[in-house]
Amino acid sequence: MTLQKQVGFWIGGLVLLILSLYVLRGVLLPFVAGLALAYFLDPIVRRLAKLGLPRTLGALFVIGTFVVLFIGLMFLIVPILANQLTAFIARLPGYVVQLQTLATEQNREWLQKVLGERLPDVSRSVGDLVSQSVGWAAGFLQGLWSGGAAFISLFSLIVVTPVVAFYLLNDWPKIMVKIDSWLPLKHRETILGLMREIDRALAGFLRGQAAVCGILMIFYGVALTASGLNFGLLIGISIGFLSFIPYVGSLTGLILSLGVAIVQFWPNWSMVAIIIGIFVVGQFLEAYVLYPNLVGESVGLHPVSMMFALFAFGALFGFVGLLLAVPLAAAIGVLTRFAIRQYLASPLYTGVPREGPARSEK
Template sequence: MALPVREQAKYWGIATAVFLLALWYLGDVMLPFIVGGAIAYGLDPLADRLERMGASRVVATTVISLVAIFVFILMAVLIIPMIVSQAAGLFESAPDLFARLRDFLSERFPDLGDANSTLRQSLSSIGATIQERGGAFAQSVFSSALGVINAVVFIVVVPVVAFYMLLDWDNLVAKIDTLLPRDHAPQIRRIAGEIDKTLASFVRGQLTVCSILGVFYAVGLMLVGLQFGLVVGFIAGLISFIPYVGAVIGGVLAVGLALFQFWGEPAMIGAVAAVFVAGQFLEGNVLTPKLVGESVGLHPVWLMFALSVFGTLFGFVGMLVAVPVAASLGVVARFGTEQYRSSLLYKGLDRDEEPEGDT
């Protein structure tokens, strides 16, 4: 006999509280294990595909791990230093860019020539502020991410955790299945399957889309000859999981830089804008339909809310678990809505079930 609903709610509430408390107090310790688990989850479909092709799980995991290490080393040696260098250069050149913007606006709006003009003073201070704060901000971002725990331990533990979790992923899922409450196991499996489908379609698919778009924007802008094209493309690709936001922010930043660099060359400015137009066409007609599909994803507002809340409460670790938690809550909310719509509270009393005396 199943437990009463009140008892079930109590135990599930305790489990949720334990999870949040562990995230609050042990977030720094859990970080490498969360990252390793996320990597293993993302690579599990690839390991399954290699198994279907005839490789053993050990061979599939080893091959994937070696390729991942090679890609990481390549990025650490070639790509990341270029991004950091261009970002630093962009911050350093900010005062000059804003000074040129001030001069351009002064020609069009003579009132800005007044030294006491509020807008003139604002434009003069924005560039200096970005130069002063920008480098410190970028440095704080990297230090907050890597300073949570010792960087050496993080770099060593994450690959080990990812390797062993990827190797034993199917066994872990099977063992967790044996611990499910027997009365509710079918419904829990159904909800877990929908959560996995949502994460697979949104997280895996969107990460792939963001990576491809980031490379496309960066390479396209660099081929056009735009200064800081790599860092602009990286930024645009990084936030492309929010529809249109990545293209708008990256496009405005790229076109703004192009106006200063290619002033008087409308063809070059148009080429920079064309890179983002082509990226949006590629995303909307090829990447998203093929990689994300038509399955239910996460609403951008809900995603940003989850990132803000978990980031504020639990820091960097909270931002890592925000997306899977948001996806899980979304699936549970849809399940609860289905249950509500099939209940008497929603349907009311059928005419056929009305008492005979009520006429």
């Protein structure tokens, strides 16, 4: 087979895969989630297998433990978070109005020089806009939750995902051997090398960043709740969840926490300083302790490229795209670096033709 036919075959296969994902995106969620869960838990099952536990029993034990812990956390935390989220959405317009009042009352003379007599109208317009936006968001979330499709997706995610993860964990070595046997013999070592590089990037980021997010959830949730901040648990867990994208979670949480703290504790600036101190400690913990030790430098995913991947794949495939964004971004990054290395070693870059058998003169 010529090089052109090989390239056409693989490009056609890639296009077919993307089209299949797009067409089947409505039913892929539990299967993609099960694959992600199996990938996360496979090192634990491998370690148990090395200790002498059969892989089937190890996979059953790990999945069972995960399901029990997950259900326990759902019953303990989700009702609290739901109540806090409902109350936060209801009180958000009032918080915005109070922040506007504090800002305009303290700086009325300076703002009137800039905005003139339009200052009250501007404040009223912004307050009305925020109220309308919050009302729309609340209605949208309520409609999304009450829809039958959402209920079916949630049910399939809770029931089907552990089953899929168990079967994948149980048969993981066989699946890897089978996939290896399908690789083109001539390029098998190159492809296996790329797959190992992709696996290192994913293992370094997904498992490491998941651990970072979990620790930050606990730290910010406990610290903000202990400080007496309203909705501290909700904000803390949101920070940990959004910390999957570096700096986004901490910046979003800082803005929310400061806004709530100023309204709640005004004019007690010492409590606002305590909230700022919590984020200073959290940033130090994330940047100098957690991230270097749990994630490291083997990721190869820039935060900007990761944000673009999350937005792009999320827009194309919905929640399934969010689950696939980081693995696909890591794979694309590895393949792009490989293509660049090939280009730098090619005559297209060096301008020197590669050595080959000399042509016989006629």
